Amino acid sequence: xxxxxIAHRGDxxxxxxxxxxxxxxxxxxxxxxxxxxxxxxxxxQVVVIHDATVxxxxxxxxxxxxxxxxxxxxLSAGYPSRFADTHRGERVPSLGEALAMLKDRxxxxxxxxxxxxxxxxxxxxxxxxxxxxxxxGMEKDVAxxxxxxxxxxxxxxxxxxxxxxxxxxxxxxxxxxxxxREVASxxxxxxxxxxxxxxxxxxxxxxxxxxxxxxxxxxxxRRLARFDLYGVASNRPGVMLDAIREEE
Ligand code: G3P
Ligand code: CA
Numbered sequence: 001x002x003x004x005x006i007a008h009r010g011d012x013x014x015x016x017x018x019x020x021x022x023x024x025x026x027x028x029x030x031x032x033x034x035x036x037x038x039x040x041x042x043x044x045q046v047v048v049i050h051d052a053t054v055x056x057x058x059x060x061x062x063x064x065x066x067x068x069x070x071x072x073x074x075l076s077a078g079y080p081s082r083f084a085d086t087h088r089g090e091r092v093p094s095l096g097e098a099l100a101m102l103k104d105r106x107x108x109x110x111x112x113x114x115x116x117x118x119x120x121x122x123x124x125x126x127x128x129x130x131x132x133x134x135x136x137g138m139e140k141d142v143a144x145x146x147x148x149x150x151x152x153x154x155x156x157x158x159x160x161x162x163x164x165x166x167x168x169x170x171x172x173x174x175x176x177x178x179x180x181r182e183v184a185s186x187x188x189x190x191x192x193x194x195x196x197x198x199x200x201x202x203x204x205x206x207x208x209x210x211x212x213x214x215x216x217x218x219x220x221x222r223r224l225a226r227f228d229l230y231g232v233a234s235n236r237p238g239v240m241l242d243a244i245r246e247e248e
Contacts, residue, residue, distance in 0.1 A: 002244045003221075006109060007031035008214050008233040009050065016079035017057060018048045019090040020101050027105050029238030033231060034102055035109040035145070035213075038095055039116045040125040045069040046095035046132055049077075052115040056081070058092065065116070069094065095129060099136040107141045109165065109233075112155075114148040126154040133162060143187060152183035165189050165211070173199040180208055187211060189233075192224065200227045218243030 010022025011029055018036050026034050037050040041064055054060045054067065060075040078087035093101075095110065102108050110133070116125045126144075133142045144155045145165040152164050165187035166179050176199060180188050187209045190199065195212060203210045211231035215221050221232060221243055234240045 002225075002247070003211070003229040004032040004231040005237045005240045005244070006033040006035050006211065006213070006231050006233040007106075007237040008035050008235050010034060010036065011235075011237055013216065013235040016077060016083050016087045016090055018050055018093070019077050019087065020093050020098065021087055021090050023098065023101060023106075026237055027102075030241050031106060031237040033107045033109055035111060035233055036098060037111045037113050038125065038129060039064040039113055040118075040128065041069045041072060042066055043068045044123065044128060046125060046128045047072060048093045048095060048098050050113070052113070054092070059088075095132045096135065099132060099138055099142070103136060103138055103141070107143070108138065109143045109145050111145040111167070112148065112151045114146065114151070117146075117148045117151045121154055124154070126151050127158055130155065130159045130162065133159070145187075145189065149179060149183060152185065156184055160184070163187060168194060170194065173202050177202055177206055177208075180206070187230070189213065189231075192220075195224065195227045197226075204228070215240065222247075 007026030009017035011025035012022055015022040015025045023034050036048050038046050039049050053063050057079045058075040058077050072092050076088045077090045077092045118124050139162050143163040143165045145167055146152050147167045164185040166185045168190045176188050189211045192212045209230035213233035215232045215234050216236045
């Protein structure tokens with residue numbers, strides 16, 4: 001079975017990342033899953049943005065946690081340094097908006113960024129993200145991802161039935177397996193350079209799904225086939241899907 005193609009931050013090579021336009025483009029390309037990142041605003045709203053600050057991808061400046069949703073919503077999320085003003089009408093979506101847009105159209109991976117995780121177990125980003133997923137009625141269509149074990153443990157407690165995916169940037173296979181066990185995740189997502197035969201075999205033995213990121217080159221996708229991946233996140237989901245179709 002070829003891997004599922006996960007649109008990483010949407011169709012982010014072609015449209016500003018983590019915007020509704022990027023998600024629409026990913027759906028258009030036929031992506032199986034859409035991945036995006038979430039942070040928490042000063043007034044406790046979960047918003048779809050990768051960085052801890054708005055500086056890189058919007059027309060504003062400052063930390064997301066120091067800005068209210070209203071202050072963020074006046075900014076363009078059109079990633080002007082990369083896309084000039086082509087997408088200047090895009091706004092930073094709230095998690096609720098992003099879920100509403102994707103509901104019944106794709107499954108969704110919501111990545112809780114570690115810099116948004118605080119000591120607030122009850123009112124922090126995990127609780128608020130879970131509440132939004134429930135409000136959208138998408139418990140079965142969403143996976144909650146994080147590098148943060150603390151966040152994943154909270155998600156487990158708050159919503160054991162929502163799938164969790166443990167992300168890893170650099171770790172030995174034993175650590176990956178132990179991390180997945182601790183948070184009871186059914187999915188592990190090591191960065192692609194971590195993939196090995198040992199990790200594949202141990203994940204398989206443990207009944208874990210294995211996914212990775214970011215793969216934008218069809219040749220690389222072919223090379224990764226031996227790892228029997230459940231999913232591959234790409235900034236160019238359409239190109240990856242075309243490559244898979246060509247192989248069939
Ligand atoms: O899906 C995992 C991947 O998105 C993690 O890295 O920095 O792109 O959020 P990053
Ligand atoms: Ca991410």
